Amino acid sequence: MDESAGFGVGIDVGTENVRAVVMSLNKDGSLAVVGYNEGKNAGMRKGTVANLTGPAEAIDRMLGEVERMSGYQVTKAYVSINGANVMSAKADGMIALGGIDHEITYDDMERVENAAVVGRVPANRTILDVLPLSYTLDEQDGIKDPIGMTGSRLVMNASVISVLAPTAANLAKVAECAKIDVQKMVPSVVAAARAVLSEKQMENGVAVVDLGSATTSVAVFEEGDLQYVGVIPIGANNITNDLAIMLQIDTDTAEDIKRRFVTGSFDDSDKDIIVRKGREELTFPREEVYQVAQDRLKEIFLGVKNELKTAHYDHRLPEGIVLVGGGAKMREISAFAKEVLEASVRVAMPKGFGGVADAIEKPEYAAAVGLAMMATLEGGAAPAKKQKRKSGGGKQGKSGGIFAKIFGGF
Ligand SMILES: Nc1ncnc2c1ncn2[C@@H]1O[C@H](COP(=O)(O)OP(=O)(O)OP(=O)(O)O)[C@@H](O)[C@H]1O
């Protein structure tokens, strides 16, 4: 490992799973994965924090192994945020520049950004990011970077990503309990996009769909910029639950059937599906299993289609749709999505990194990898301390310590 390299950490706080990735920036500018881990989460509902101890303990426990593998202590990270109240909106701001010869400075950029957002976002929402889409200088529009240009009136057109204030505040508290400084909160689908999209795709027009356990999030990119974010509160676990209810089985058996047998194509084999549960052998008509799963899958992708319509991007994405998240591992899912969305669809995973990256080349790691990339490249990555976390050290963690202190022995 390059000792002088900067490090960045991404933590994806999913409803079912927490994942972390540590990256290092090598001297040649390349990124290497130096640590990763995942673990089951608890205490989340549809992408948002429902109690503080569950996710804080899950993160703490999971980071023990990440620190052991990378050899570095995780004290700060880019963290994912999710939930149906994550949204984007377009905003305009205008400022006068005071004189025709005025050269635009960073101060002016800050002023125009303030003009675009102050008073435009309801007080109960926290702004996660303001992404400039384009600027208009006097009558000239479509300017990407007006710094140093001259003019008298500057208009900024931006995409503002926000979330309900308690959603962000509670996630921040979870991170605090796990002794992590949140450098930035990023919607999980936006982070995932960073890990799997090329610049060309983002330029031409593409949508990323993160099919998680309890949510399905959509992000649309065009002209290199994020144009839209939306989150639907249905995910791949709804399929498991439907199977459990309709087939009258426990959710573990339903999950097993979903992973091994359900497919997005119309398999016309009429063989029954047989699963073993202990000594018992359970038999289910294949057609019924497919019907239940595909009905829900259709609802999910119709939800995605609706998001694309709201964003005014249905049938307008030359680079098609890219699927990530654990739900994207369902067999033949891209064929199914293609039919519903009437667009080209492919499943993607983070690729092309050095180090121990092989193990995280999976669609469900996209968000954590994207967050780690952002943290390493934008987060002022610094050499991390060579010291292990006191709490999550063992397999079970020693969470009792910090949590007992913070929660007074919850
Ligand atoms: N091989 C597989 N086949 C089908 N589904 C799978 C497979 N592996 C995982 N899944 C599903 O992926 C989902 C978990 O995905 P993921 O870890 O991305 O969710 P999450 O990030 O915890 O949730 P969310 O993003 O909704 O908050 C579960 O519903 C799980 O059943």
Ligand SMILES: [Mg+2]
């Ligand atoms: Mg997720």
